[in-house]
Amino acid sequence: MYMESTMTLPPVETGASTAGDAPAALDGRYVYCIMPDIGKDEWGAVGLNGERVYTIAWQDICALVHDCPTAPYQGDDATVKGWVWTHGEVIDAAWAETGSVLPMTFDCIVRPVDGHNAGEAVGAWLRAEYDSFRSQLAQFAGKVELGVQVLWQVEVVTRAAAAADPAIAQLGVEMAGKPKGMAYFYQQKIEKALKAGLEAKADADYRRHFETVTACAEEVAVNKAKRPADGKQMLLNLSLLVRKENVSSLGQVLDAIQAEEGVEVRFTGPWPPYSFVAKKGAPGAA
Numbered sequence: 001m002y003m004e005s006t007m008t009l010p011p012v013e014t015g016a017s018t019a020g021d022a023p024a025a026l027d028g029r030y031v032y033c034i035m036p037d038i039g040k041d042e043w044g045a046v047g048l049n050g051e052r053v054y055t056i057a058w059q060d061i062c063a064l065v066h067d068c069p070t071a072p073y074q075g076d077d078a079t080v081k082g083w084v085w086t087h088g089e090v091i092d093a094a095w096a097e098t099g100s101v102l103p104m105t106f107d108c109i110v111r112p113v114d115g116h117n118a119g120e121a122v123g124a125w126l127r128a129e130y131d132s133f134r135s136q137l138a139q140f141a142g143k144v145e146l147g148v149q150v151l152w153q154v155e156v157v158t159r160a161a162a163a164a165d166p167a168i169a170q171l172g173v174e175m176a177g178k179p180k181g182m183a184y185f186y187q188q189k190i191e192k193a194l195k196a197g198l199e200a201k202a203d204a205d206y207r208r209h210f211e212t213v214t215a216c217a218e219e220v221a222v223n224k225a226k227r228p229a230d231g232k233q234m235l236l237n238l239s240l241l242v243r244k245e246n247v248s249s250l251g252q253v254l255d256a257i258q259a260e261e262g263v264e265v266r267f268t269g270p271w272p273p274y275s276f277v278a279k280k281g282a283p284g285a286a
Contacts (some may be wrong), residue, residue: 028067028110030085032064033101035064038098044266052066053069064091072133101140132278136278142245145239145271146242146270149237149267152233153263154233157261214255219241
């Protein structure tokens with residue numbers, strides 16, 4: 001299991017154990033995140049299923065963990081969604097207090113390895129990756145992850161594109177009064193011209209919006225454009241790493257994009273930097 005991110009909450013990976021199984025030995029350590037050590041060892045019964053969350057430290061960094069069985073978590077959809085939500089809440093709480101975290105995916109469980117118990121394995125991992133973890137924590141301090149999607153309201157954009165294209169207007173004039181068969185021919189030419197115009201506009205709008213949006217960011221992750229079920233077309237789907245002081249500037253850029261005819265902007269966050277944390281395999285991780 002690795003540190004990783006998504007647009008919302010961390011991805012779900014489940015295994016053999018289930019909610020309601022008989023109690024198992026707590027030989028594993030469930031890791032929420034790596035973070036600066038602020039001297040707060042105990043975080044309370046805030047973990048999955050109300051588990052006690054605490055830190056394992058090395059010098060000035062630490063891992064936020066709870067004791068658990070070594071088998072991965074598994075349950076019905078509602079149970080898993082609740083665990084994922086709690087996982088994110090714990091990371092958010094740590095992020096709010098420390099200012100920088102390296103979040104793990106859901107179900108990152110460190111097992112005993114090479115004759116060491118899981119707690120010792122976590123400590124050895126912190127020692128081995130200390131320079132990398134400390135550098136990343138400094139890199140992400142004062143920054144947030146934001147999700148930005150730019151969409152077209154297809155019918156609105158199509159009407160506007162048709163009205164603004166002189167060639168399409170001329171074809172419409174020529175089609176007027178033509179016999180049915182000839183009118184069909186003109187209609188095909190109009191649809192072809194409109195399709196080409198929309199494709200060119202989509203490419204131009206993508207480049208224009210990408211340039212203005214990403215100018216506000218330190219780093220950018222380009223996500224696959226989704227197909228909304230509401231008659232819209234997604235042009236941009238980005239995860240942005242943004243300095244906190246630049247969030248308002250990004251908001252102004254997005255307001256300007258939103259003001260364009262037939263354009264909708266969706267904005268999510270702020271989140272810890274899930275999409276930008278380098279992957280580091282935990283020893284003995286499930």
